[in-house]
Amino acid sequence: MSAVPLTPGGAAAERRPTRSTLSLLGERVIEALIKLSGVSAVIFVVAIFFFIFREAAPVLWSKDFHILEFLFSTEWYPTSVSNVRYGTLALTVGTLSVTAVAIVLAVPFGLGAAIFVSEFCSPKLKETLKIVIELLAAIPSVVWGFVGLTVMSKIIVTLTGTAVGVNLLNGGVILALMSVPIIVSIGEDALRAVPDSYREAAVALGATRWQTVYRVLLPAAKNGLLAAVLLGVGRAVGETMAVLMATGHAVHIPDGLLNSVRTLTANVAAELGEAPAGSSHYRVLFLTGVLLFWITMVVNVAADLVVRGIRRK
Amino acid sequence: MASTGPTTQRFARTAQAARSERAQKVAKWVFGAMALAMVAPLIGIVTYLLYRAWPSLGWEFLVDLPRKGMREGGIWPAFVGTLYLVTISLAVAAPIGVLAAIYLNEYARDNWFNRLINLAVINLAGVPSIVHALFGLGAFVYAAQFGFSILSASLTLAIMTLPVIIASTREALASVPRAFREACWNVGATRWQTIRAVVLPNSISGILTGIILQVSRAAGETAPIMFTGAVFYKAVQRGDLFPYRLGDQCMALSMHLYTVSTQVPNVKESIPYATAIVLLGSVLLVNATAIAARVFMRRRKRW
Amino acid sequence: MGGSSRIVEVEGLRLAYGIKEVLHGISFAIDRNEIFAVIGPAQSGKTSLLRCLNRTTDFIPSATVSGSIRVDGDDIRRVKDVFGLRRRVGMVAPLPVGLPMSIYDNVAFAPRCSGMTAKRELDDIVERCLTQAALWDEVKDRLSSLGTALSGGQQQRLTIARALSHQPEILCLDEFSIAIDPVTTMRIEDVLKGLRREITIILVTNLVQQARRLADRTMFLWNGEIVELGPSEIVFSDHPADRRTYDYVNGIFG
Numbered sequence: 001m002s003a004v005p006l007t008p009g010g011a012a013a014e015r016r017p018t019r020s021t022l023s024l025l026g027e028r029v030i031e032a033l034i035k036l037s038g039v040s041a042v043i044f045v046v047a048i049f050f051f052i053f054r055e056a057a058p059v060l061w062s063k064d065f066h067i068l069e070f071l072f073s074t075e076w077y078p079t080s081v082s083n084v085r086y087g088t089l090a091l092t093v094g095t096l097s098v099t100a101v102a103i104v105l106a107v108p109f110g111l112g113a114a115i116f117v118s119e120f121c122s123p124k125l126k127e128t129l130k131i132v133i134e135l136l137a138a139i140p141s142v143v144w145g146f147v148g149l150t151v152m153s154k155i156i157v158t159l160t161g162t163a164v165g166v167n168l169l170n171g172g173v174i175l176a177l178m179s180v181p182i183i184v185s186i187g188e189d190a191l192r193a194v195p196d197s198y199r200e201a202a203v204a205l206g207a208t209r210w211q212t213v214y215r216v217l218l219p220a221a222k223n224g225l226l227a228a229v230l231l232g233v234g235r236a237v238g239e240t241m242a243v244l245m246a247t248g249h250a251v252h253i254p255d256g257l258l259n260s261v262r263t264l265t266a267n268v269a270a271e272l273g274e275a276p277a278g279s280s281h282y283r284v285l286f287l288t289g290v291l292l293f294w295i296t297m298v299v300n301v302a303a304d305l306v307v308r309g310i311r312r313k
Numbered sequence: 314m315a316s317t318g319p320t321t322q323r324f325a326r327t328a329q330a331a332r333s334e335r336a337q338k339v340a341k342w343v344f345g346a347m348a349l350a351m352v353a354p355l356i357g358i359v360t361y362l363l364y365r366a367w368p369s370l371g372w373e374f375l376v377d378l379p380r381k382g383m384r385e386g387g388i389w390p391a392f393v394g395t396l397y398l399v400t401i402s403l404a405v406a407a408p409i410g411v412l413a414a415i416y417l418n419e420y421a422r423d424n425w426f427n428r429l430i431n432l433a434v435i436n437l438a439g440v441p442s443i444v445h446a447l448f449g450l451g452a453f454v455y456a457a458q459f460g461f462s463i464l465s466a467s468l469t470l471a472i473m474t475l476p477v478i479i480a481s482t483r484e485a486l487a488s489v490p491r492a493f494r495e496a497c498w499n500v501g502a503t504r505w506q507t508i509r510a511v512v513l514p515n516s517i518s519g520i521l522t523g524i525i526l527q528v529s530r531a532a533g534e535t536a537p538i539m540f541t542g543a544v545f546y547k548a549v550q551r552g553d554l555f556p557y558r559l560g561d562q563c564m565a566l567s568m569h570l571y572t573v574s575t576q577v578p579n580v581k582e583s584i585p586y587a588t589a590i591v592l593l594g595s596v597l598l599v600n601a602t603a604i605a606a607r608v609f610m611r612r613r614k615r616w
Numbered sequence: 617m618g619g620s621s622r623i624v625e626v627e628g629l630r631l632a633y634g635i636k637e638v639l640h641g642i643s644f645a646i647d648r649n650e651i652f653a654v655i656g657p658a659q660s661g662k663t664s665l666l667r668c669l670n671r672t673t674d675f676i677p678s679a680t681v682s683g684s685i686r687v688d689g690d691d692i693r694r695v696k697d698v699f700g701l702r703r704r705v706g707m708v709a710p711l712p713v714g715l716p717m718s719i720y721d722n723v724a725f726a727p728r729c730s731g732m733t734a735k736r737e738l739d740d741i742v743e744r745c746l747t748q749a750a751l752w753d754e755v756k757d758r759l760s761s762l763g764t765a766l767s768g769g770q771q772q773r774l775t776i777a778r779a780l781s782h783q784p785e786i787l788c789l790d791e792f793s794i795a796i797d798p799v800t801t802m803r804i805e806d807v808l809k810g811l812r813r814e815i816t817i818i819l820v821t822n823l824v825q826q827a828r829r830l831a832d833r834t835m836f837l838w839n840g841e842i843v844e845l846g847p848s849e850i851v852f853s854d855h856p857a858d859r860r861t862y863d864y865v866n867g868i869f870g
């Protein structure tokens with residue numbers, strides 16, 4: 001008990017400093033704010049659903065609205081005097097067809113570019129390409145829409161001789177251009193996540209780069225690549241301004257690539273300004289929002305599950 | 314005679330090797346072409362827009378007001394309106410987003426609740442912009458009674474940019490090695506003291522570049538502001554830097570581009586192109602700055 | 617305080633990461649002012665044991681701890697001020713970690729965290745700790761340069777200085793010499809010999825020779841269980857209590 005010289009330790013404990021109440025209080029406050037902000041994302045998602053649904057709900061019980069008609073009728077006459085109809089099937093088909101065109105174009109190019117960036121190019125070129133991808137992803141959708149309206153429609157008219165250049169094909173191409181950066185960057189992440197030992201093992205067995213990609217990397221990264229595609233789909237489904245400007249304005253089920261179509265999102269953007277607040281038309285547009293909310297939610301959760309599937313392995 | 318066997322065998326092998334080498338070459342070119350197909354539009358679009366916009370471009374175009382029903386003149390009110398919207402939305406979203414990222418990266422344990430938060434962030438990022446617009450209209454314009462105003466539009470934009478700020482901040486925080494945190498914990502620092510002393514100072518550049526990137530995203534959005542606070546036309550003073558108040562409606566570049574290219578007939582040819590160039594130019598400039606900053610920071614890491 | 621000669625008492629300590637248990641209920645005690653060595657092959661749970669002592673297991677979400685640990689008579693799971701506990705138990709990690717701040721701030725960090733603000737006191741602490749860690753002479757002219765810019769061996773001594781800065785009663789060193797050269801190792805060993813008069817030292821090491829040179833008592837940990845614990849002379853002798861100890865010490869298995 002006695003012979004302890006007390007420079008560090010021992011009784012020195014008695015004159016240990018203590019933190020001031022102010023700094024303790026400050027820490028409490030900031031940690032409370034951090035936790036609150038942490039929860040904010042959940043609050044906002046719930047709030048988004050709540051406020052959209054709140055505006056939409058009354059129409060669900062009104063007598064000139066039928067949910068089956070809303071989902072499965074192609075008749076969309078929201079402003080008709082005698083024959084009001086709120087059928088969104090043509091819009092849903094519009095969304096699906098534009099998305100389909102976009103995905104058919106974007107997936108091969110996106111994945112191909114991802115493979116090139118990740119496996120075939122020099123580090124310097126890779127750095128440059130990634131910056132280009134980032135810049136491409138930054139182009140605002142209204143600019144894409146403008147490009148569709150001007151450049152792309154002219155190209156389409158010249159190439160196909162059709163009368164109107166804003167149509168399904170135009171919207172699909174523009175959406176594809178918008179989705180490619182997402183598919184490339186997430187696809188590249190997925191390929192990078194494949195351990196180098198796989199590549200080395202394949203090369204040691206005498207495989208060429210391409211064989212390595214095709215036999216080893218693609219199977220190993222398939223979940224990540226699938227997630228990349230899903231997120232690309234999510235972006236295409238949710239895109240508004242570009243399709244509003246590039247696909248034309250006809251609410252009908254398209255029977256060819258050169259038909260004009262209208263999507264769920266574009267429809268809301270086109271009509272919300274004219275629908276008087278509180279009218280059935282206005283509420284049906286909000287209901288479309290609810291529908292879109294759920295569609296994109298399912299796509300995103302699916303992508304997340306797929307991604308987490310890889311992490312677990 | 315006896316030597317034919319091995320020779321053909323060797324030949325067969327080289328033939329196969331040649332074939333696979335050819336496949337390799339083809340693959341490289343095909344994928345390279347696909348990557349090129351991605352780069353070409355960026356250059357093509359910018360050049361074409363620039364070429365068509367040329368007659369209108371200039372300082373005058375930026376600071377002048379739209380005239381003759383937006384058929385002539387400049388874009389000043391829209392330009393300033395965009396500055397307003399972006400600044401206010403980031404002032405709201407950046408602190409919340411950064412704090413939320415700190416929570417998720419530094420505090421959250423792996424339980425169902427935090428998985429729920431992660432899922433919410435992912436969903437928030439995936440919600441279509443037009444749905445954000447509906448939300449802004451229902452929540453801020455009507456329910457909170459902010460009316461059609463810069464405030465409503467900025468808040469809507471803020472919620473839209475939030476998930477991306479969270480994601481980029483998390484990435485920046487995660488790049489600080491865990492060993493630094495452990496060293497701090499070992500000497501009795503609390504979580505917050507650790508964050509203050511080593512985590513934030515060493516990730517702040519990444520956090521800031523992430524936020525700057527959001528400037529460009531917020532500037533380009535149209536749908537969320539179209540129904541919450543942006544208008545077709547608003548008269549302001551030429552070159553006035555502070556023409557709006559929080560409760561006012563405002564013009565915005567993105568919305569202006571939509572208007573002049575689709576809603577107004579007989580606009581002077583080059584005006585929509587020039588508007589697009591100003592919007593695209595600002596966005597790409599901000600992005601390039603952020604990217605350059607990031608590359609620069611990476612060069613002078615402190616460990 | 618300090619009525620008992622036992623400064624650390626561990627009883628039935630179990631630690632699991634998720635479902636994988638890495639310490640299977642171990643019990644031992646450490647005397648005041650001794651150098652206590654823990655040896656054992658890789659993955660045997662040595663680092664994990666140290667993490668339990670200063671409760672940094674709190675920061676590993678998957679970790680669950682049971683059993684009791686007393687430091688100076690206080691059950692560490694009941695202490696109110698866990699940050700105070702961590703300051704009583706200094707910890708030096710296997711790889712040198714200079715924090716990305718100035719050398720001065722590195723050492724002053726812990727006192728500042730505990731609320732010390734007076735410049736004079738901080739100056740004193742910085743000088744004293746750097747001196748104790750045999751680093752003062754090398755860095756006294758550049759206290760404001762970055763801690764991460766020092767060499768590995770210097771950073772390791774900086775880490776030790778930082779661990780001393782909060783006046784610990786116990787100093788845990790986890791394989792402190794794996795990243796530094798033999799000369800620096802010997803210097804630090806001399807430092808430790810000097811410190812033992814004042815504090816208790818727990819030395820986790822893979823270098824059997826180092827444990828033999830320094831430790832009063834040595835514990836051989838293997839797969840999360842104690843194989844042998846006794847005075848170093850016996851553990852490292854030709855006839856330790858357990859055959860496996862002899863084999864390990866003489867490199868017959870590992």
Ligand SMILES: Nc1ncnc2c1ncn2[C@@H]1O[C@H](COP(=O)(O)OP(=O)(O)OP(=O)(O)O)[C@@H](O)[C@H]1O
Nearest residue numbers: 633638656657658659660661662663664665676678
């Ligand atoms: N944070 C952690 N999460 C999950 N498992 C862990 C964690 N830290 C250590 N382990 C596991 O616990 C076991 C014991 O590890 P520990 O680091 O304590 O061993 P060690 O004796 O210090 O080994 P070494 O001599 O290599 O440092 C190992 O199997 C390791 O994989």
Ligand SMILES: [Mg+2]
Nearest residue numbers: 662663664710
């Ligand atoms: Mg260890």
